[in-house]
Amino acid sequence: MQLNELEAIIRDRQQNPKPDSYTNKLFDKGISRIAQKVGEEATEVIVAALSQERAEQIAELSDLFYHTLVLMVERGISLEEVYAELEQRHKR
Numbered sequence: 001m002q003l004n005e006l007e008a009i010i011r012d013r014q015q016n017p018k019p020d021s022y023t024n025k026l027f028d029k030g031i032s033r034i035a036q037k038v039g040e041e042a043t044e045v046i047v048a049a050l051s052q053e054r055a056e057q058i059a060e061l062s063d064l065f066y067h068t069l070v071l072m073v074e075r076g077i078s079l080e081e082v083y084a085e086l087e088q089r090h091k092r
Contacts, residue, residue, distance in 0.1 A: 003065065003079055010073045026070050034074055037067045 013023040026034050041064040048060040072078070 003069065006066065007069050007073065007079050010069050014073055023070060026067075027074065031071075031074055034067070034071050038064070038071050041067045 010023055013021055014027055017024045017027075026037065041060065044060045045057070045064050048057040052060075069079075072082070
């Protein structure tokens with residue numbers, strides 16, 4: 001799955017909530033909980049990078065990407081906007 005596809009699924013969950021959806025549970029808990037999860041996942045990425053095998057590192061990075069996308073959707077930020085910012089930085 002590509003990040004754009006995951007972003008679309010998360011946006012769909014926000015607009016069309018599904019019962020028992022973990023994504024919807026995050027949205028229901030609000031920005032503070034979503035931001036907290038991003039922080040937790042970032043810490044887990046660091047721990048994995050320092051002391052765990054490649055597979056665990058990949059799993060933790062996947063969790064961080066997912067939770068970051070949930071945060072972005074909650075704040076109305078798109079991947080396209082992030083891509084545009086990265087493109088601007090590359091041109092500098």
